[in-house]
Amino acid sequence: MLELPQNILQHLSKPAFEHLMAVEGKVYRKQAKRQTEEVIINEEHYFIKKHFGVTVKEYLKNMSHARMPIVGAKTEWCAIQALNKLGVATTPLVGYGKLGLFPFTQRSFLLTKALLDTQSLEDFCRSWQVSPPPFKLKKELIAEIARIARRLHQNNYYHRDFYLCHFLLQCDHEGIPSNVEHPTLYLIDLHRMRHAKILNKRWQVKDLASLLFSALDVGITQRDVLRFLRIYTDQPLRNLKNDKSLWSLIERKAVDLYKKAHGRMPKQKWLQINPEVFPEKIGEMTSVMKLGVGDLKISECLRVLPQKRWVFRAKLNDEPVLAKVFSDKKAYGREVRSSKLLVEHNILTPDLLHKVKAKGGKYVIVYKYLQDSVPADDLSEDLIKLFAKLHKEGLRQMDCHLDNFLLHEGKIYTVDCASIRKDEKNLHTRKSLSNLALLFAQKPAHLQQQYQALWYLYLQERNWPASKNLDQAFEKLVCDFREYRLRKWTQKIFRSCSAFKCKKRFDKYFCIDRNIANLYSQTLCEYPEAYFHPRADFLKKGRGVTVVRASLDEDDIVIKRYNLKNWKKAARRLVSPSKATRSWRMAHILRAVGIDVPKPLAFFERRLGPFRRQSYFVTAYCPGKRLDRYLQDDVNESELDAIAIALVTILQRLNTAQCYHGDLKASNFIWDGHTMWLLDFDGSVLHRSAARYAIMHKKDWARLYQNWDSVHPITAKLKSMQEQGNG
Numbered sequence: 001m002l003e004l005p006q007n008i009l010q011h012l013s014k015p016a017f018e019h020l021m022a023v024e025g026k027v028y029r030k031q032a033k034r035q036t037e038e039v040i041i042n043e044e045h046y047f048i049k050k051h052f053g054v055t056v057k058e059y060l061k062n063m064s065h066a067r068m069p070i071v072g073a074k075t076e077w078c079a080i081q082a083l084n085k086l087g088v089a090t091t092p093l094v095g096y097g098k099l100g101l102f103p104f105t106q107r108s109f110l111l112t113k114a115l116l117d118t119q120s121l122e123d124f125c126r127s128w129q130v131s132p133p134p135f136k137l138k139k140e141l142i143a144e145i146a147r148i149a150r151r152l153h154q155n156n157y158y159h160r161d162f163y164l165c166h167f168l169l170q171c172d173h174e175g176i177p178s179n180v181e182h183p184t185l186y187l188i189d190l191h192r193m194r195h196a197k198i199l200n201k202r203w204q205v206k207d208l209a210s211l212l213f214s215a216l217d218v219g220i221t222q223r224d225v226l227r228f229l230r231i232y233t234d235q236p237l238r239n240l241k242n243d244k245s246l247w248s249l250i251e252r253k254a255v256d257l258y259k260k261a262h263g264r265m266p267k268q269k270w271l272q273i274n275p276e277v278f279p280e281k282i283g284e285m286t287s288v289m290k291l292g293v294g295d296l297k298i299s300e301c302l303r304v305l306p307q308k309r310w311v312f313r314a315k316l317n318d319e320p321v322l323a324k325v326f327s328d329k330k331a332y333g334r335e336v337r338s339s340k341l342l343v344e345h346n347i348l349t350p351d352l353l354h355k356v357k358a359k360g361g362k363y364v365i366v367y368k369y370l371q372d373s374v375p376a377d378d379l380s381e382d383l384i385k386l387f388a389k390l391h392k393e394g395l396r397q398m399d400c401h402l403d404n405f406l407l408h409e410g411k412i413y414t415v416d417c418a419s420i421r422k423d424e425k426n427l428h429t430r431k432s433l434s435n436l437a438l439l440f441a442q443k444p445a446h447l448q449q450q451y452q453a454l455w456y457l458y459l460q461e462r463n464w465p466a467s468k469n470l471d472q473a474f475e476k477l478v479c480d481f482r483e484y485r486l487r488k489w490t491q492k493i494f495r496s497c498s499a500f501k502c503k504k505r506f507d508k509y510f511c512i513d514r515n516i517a518n519l520y521s522q523t524l525c526e527y528p529e530a531y532f533h534p535r536a537d538f539l540k541k542g543r544g545v546t547v548v549r550a551s552l553d554e555d556d557i558v559i560k561r562y563n564l565k566n567w568k569k570a571a572r573r574l575v576s577p578s579k580a581t582r583s584w585r586m587a588h589i590l591r592a593v594g595i596d597v598p599k600p601l602a603f604f605e606r607r608l609g610p611f612r613r614q615s616y617f618v619t620a621y622c623p624g625k626r627l628d629r630y631l632q633d634d635v636n637e638s639e640l641d642a643i644a645i646a647l648v649t650i651l652q653r654l655n656t657a658q659c660y661h662g663d664l665k666a667s668n669f670i671w672d673g674h675t676m677w678l679l680d681f682d683g684s685v686l687h688r689s690a691a692r693y694a695i696m697h698k699k700d701w702a703r704l705y706q707n708w709d710s711v712h713p714i715t716a717k718l719k720s721m722q723e724q725g726n727g
């Protein structure tokens with residue numbers, strides 16, 4: 001099937017369908033089975049949407065929900081014709097083509113005329129919070145959007161992607177609306193538009209909630225919303241006040257979308273936010289909890305264990321407080337009992353002000369907020385004395401993270417009381433050493449010698465005589481706990497938790513840092529291949545690996561794709577862990593032992609059930625210059641010393657962790673003048689045997705020396721440091 005006007009056909013080679021499916025232009029959007037491009041035909045600008053069937057997963061997903069999947073461009077072709085009949089301005093239809101009937105192999109396209117001198121409402125309204133628009137323009141835009149929405153929904157048409165970015169405003173060459181009194185809006189991106197025989201309330205709520213969500217960050221007010229509803233419903237406002245059920249659903253859905261996209265609640269106070277809606281990750285939020293002792297006004301979420309515990313900075317009766325909200329009654333009881341224990345034994349902890357049961361089965365503990373307090377970021381004499389005092393009183397802190405101890409006015413306060421355990425009076429040696437070793441294990445192994453004096457301070461506080469056997473026993477406990485923490489951490493990075501979001505499906509497996517797991521990363525999660533388009537910023541193009549630099553929201557990232565070079569590599573990859581998985585694991589291990597590597601953000605595997613295929617590894621971008629290129633320029637003596645020290649430090653820490661890198665070429669180091677970043681660790685291996693690792697460590701040194709000839713200044717400095725026993 002092919003529908004094209006004659007003035008287009010005469011400028012296309014035959015067959016015209018294949019010509020249009022092969023034509024290349026400026027790519028605006030690219031997904032697994034669909035892409036949108038701007039092309040020029042006979043000096044006229046057009047947009048073409050190419051469809052390449054539907055994936056098996058998408059087909060089965062839609063069929064399982066008893067609905068037909070969107071296979072090609074026909075849905076949008078019909079939608080444009082429907083909008084033309086309704087009198088809703090949209091992108092002008094030029095042509096449509098389809099080849100094939102089988103949904104998995106069908107190809108189709110939609111050709112529309114480009115709307116020149118237009119701007120999406122999302123971009124046009126972006127500065128409204130800082131620089132509000134003329135009231136008349138804002139009022140007319142709201143009225144026009146409301147009229148479009150009413151016309152669609154009255155005729156049972158639902159856009160299902162109803163965001164501000166899908167409205168194009170007609171402007172002049174300077175970006176100013178061409179008609180302020182009657183602005184022209186075009187509704188675009190009708191790929192998902194559906195028609196229902198009767199009113200579909202679910203799709204109606206979805207459309208209006210999407211519209212409200214996209215407008216929350218452009219300075220929208222409650223009056224603007226009421227103005228929209230007045231025109232959309234074509235009813236007086238007094239009628240709307242009597243029927244709030246629809247608006248409540250829309251508001252709740254919009255808040256959920258906002259929370260998912262930004263990791264925090266919207267700041268608009270007029271929104272009727274459900275106080276039982278709690279965030280899934282750390283971030284700002286605004287909400288109110290009705291407690292028997294007053295209204296708890298939440299301002300910021302400090303810690304989250306999803307569906308279990310939340311820690312908020314808030315105000316209760318205009319007094320700053322710290323609120324802990326529990327879903328589990330047992331955890332709530334442990335927190336209350338442990339807080340009382342600390343007070344009874346004169347251990348500094350924030351004052352417990354209130355403990356109440358809130359609506360929805362939540363339990364709330366309100367503490368006094370310690371202004372200007374900061375987490376203890378290092379081991380100190382005061383912290384060791386605190387542990388000695390805890391142990392003398394028969395108490396143990398089972399969660400020895402340094403952020404569970406706050407510095408306030410020169411004193412250390414113990415927080416997270418739920419992890420305090422009560423044992424016998426004056427804790428005996430074995431339990432005391434184990435608990436203290438758990439604290440020391442928070443620091444990397446290469447810093448262990450720095451804290452030797454703190455160990456002797458603890459012995460002095462407990463009135464225990466120092467001995468070689470006690471020193472060795474404590475050192476072994478610290479090493480064991482450090483290995484235990486590393487083992488638990490490497491398990492945690494492969495499952496969903498407060499830090500990571502992981503999903504394992506039939507066709508893919510990915511794990512992503514929750515700080516970037518929002519709407520901006522959806523394309524990255526669903527189709528990372530879209531970032532490898534011809535105009536991408538490629539850092540490396542190889543048969544085995546392709547590396548590209550890209551942007552995610554406002555952050556620069558690096559995506560590393562591991563290619564399948566031949567059928568032998570592909571067959572081996574089917575059953576062995578992918579290189580992206582190994583890179584993800586080793587990146588977290590190397591960071592834990594104190595080696596500077598780019599922050600790991602995500603990894604993805606394309607799968608077919610248990611069998612692995614292509615994989616992708618995503619990290620933050622590290623500014624700087626490759627070491628091999630950096631040393632080609634003239635480098636002064638002091639900078640050469642700094643580079644040599646940084647390289648030797650990395651080798652030292654690899655040695656302490658018994659980690660064999662395997663590819664220490666100069667191009668795998670990035671130097672920014674202060675920090676030496678280590679790259680390409682997908683082949684790194686942790687060794688348990690010290691004898692075996694000693695051989696591999698020599699290989700790392702040998703590979704490092706191969707980067708420069710024997711007369712290069714950096715070689716002499718490295719050999720001098722190695723001979724002194726620093727490597």
